[in-house]
Amino acid sequence: xxxxxxLLLLGTLSCSTDSPASTPxxxxxxxxxxxxxxxxxxIEKLTLSDEEWKLRLAPASYRxxxxxxxxxxxxxxxxxxxxAGLYTCAGCDLPLFSSETKFDSGTGWPSYWQxxxxxxxxxxxxxxxxxxxxxxxxARCSGHLGxxxxxxxxPTGLRYCLNSAAxxxxxxxxxxAAPLD
Ligand SMILES: [Zn+2]
Numbered sequence: 001x002x003x004x005x006x007l008l009l010l011g012t013l014s015c016s017t018d019s020p021a022s023t024p025x026x027x028x029x030x031x032x033x034x035x036x037x038x039x040x041x042x043i044e045k046l047t048l049s050d051e052e053w054k055l056r057l058a059p060a061s062y063r064x065x066x067x068x069x070x071x072x073x074x075x076x077x078x079x080x081x082x083x084a085g086l087y088t089c090a091g092c093d094l095p096l097f098s099s100e101t102k103f104d105s106g107t108g109w110p111s112y113w114q115x116x117x118x119x120x121x122x123x124x125x126x127x128x129x130x131x132x133x134x135x136x137x138x139a140r141c142s143g144h145l146g147x148x149x150x151x152x153x154x155p156t157g158l159r160y161c162l163n164s165a166a167x168x169x170x171x172x173x174x175x176x177a178a179p180l181d
Contacts, residue, residue, distance in 0.1 A: 042119050043094070043119060043120065043139040043140050044140065045140060045141075045142070046091075046092045046140050046141040047141075048141075050066065053065070053066050053091070056091070057090065057091060058090075058165070060165040061090045061091070061165045061166065063165075064143075064144060064145075064163045064165050064166045065089075065090065065091045065138075065141070065143030065144055065145075065165075065166050066091075066143065066144070067144075068135070068144040069144075069163075070146075070163060071109075071163045071164060071165055072108075073107060073108030073109060074108035075108075076108075076109065076110065076163060076164025076165060077164045077165075077169075078110040078164035078167055078169055079107075079108050079109050079110045079111075079164060081099075081102075081110065081169055082099075083099065083169075083171045083172075084099045084100075084171065084172065084174040085098075085099050085169055085170050085171035085172055085174055086098055086099075086116070086169075086170045086174060086175060087099075087102075087110070087112075087167045087168070087169055087170075088167065088168045088169075088170060089138040089140065089141060089143060089145070089166070089167070089168070090143070090165065090166050090167055090168045091138060091141040091143040091166075092138060092140045092141040092143070093168070094120055094138055094139065094140040094141070095116050095117070095120065095175070096115055096116060096120055096121060096138065096145070096167065097110075097112040097114075097115055097116060097160065097162070097167070098112075098116050098174050098175050099174045100174055100175070101113050101114045101115075101116075103152075103153055105152075105159055105161065107161060109146065109161050109162060109163065109164070110162050110163075110164055110167065111152070111159055111160060111161050111162070112159075112160040112162070113152045113153055113154075113155070113156045113157075113158050113159065113160070114156050114158065114160075115160065116175055119139060120138070120139050120140075121136050121137065121138065121139055121145065121160075122136070122137050122138075122139050122142075123135065123136055123137075123148060124136075124137060126147065133147045133149075134147055134148050134149075135147055136148050136160060136162070138166075143166060144163075144166065145160075145162050145163065145166045145167070146160065146161050146162035146163050146166065147160075147161050148160045148161070149161060
């Protein structure tokens with residue numbers, strides 16, 4: 001009996017250490033550190049099954065968009081694309097990047113310093129064994145596009161390092177870069 005009382009007391013004590021102030025607000029539980037650069041909620045989602053994606057996408061695009069693979073540097077079709085045009089998501093056609101913000105990063109992957117609309121991409125923490133990177137996904141279909149780094153050119157200082165097979169290129173339409181906030 002005495003041990004039961006002791007357990008009850010312990011339970012009371014451990015619960016009493018959880019003051020309301022130590023409970024984080026709901027917003028703080030979001031895992032994505034960079035939510036401030038994206039407004040995911042405003043984009044209508046496209047959700048398909050894996051089977052539907054396999055039918056819809058070329059194998060290389062499926063591996064990147066749906067399985068977060070990375071194409072080998074200098075092997076994609078768009079890293080050396082210099083024409084004016086619009087880069088859209090290969091999974092759902094959402095406009096993502098413009099030739100106006102594309103630059104030669106020397107990495108062998110198509111690189112941009114800003115998306116056409118901040119809300120068209122979402123950012124997610126990507127933890128590897130030794131690295132923490134920021135993954136970039138399409139805001140409509142959640143397809144993996146690549147990563148964003150802080151070593152890009154002005155005016156943003158960002159480098160969106162993307163996979164060619166995650167993108168479709170539409171030459172001739174090159175929207176101006178959106179004004180920076
Ligand atoms: Zn998409």
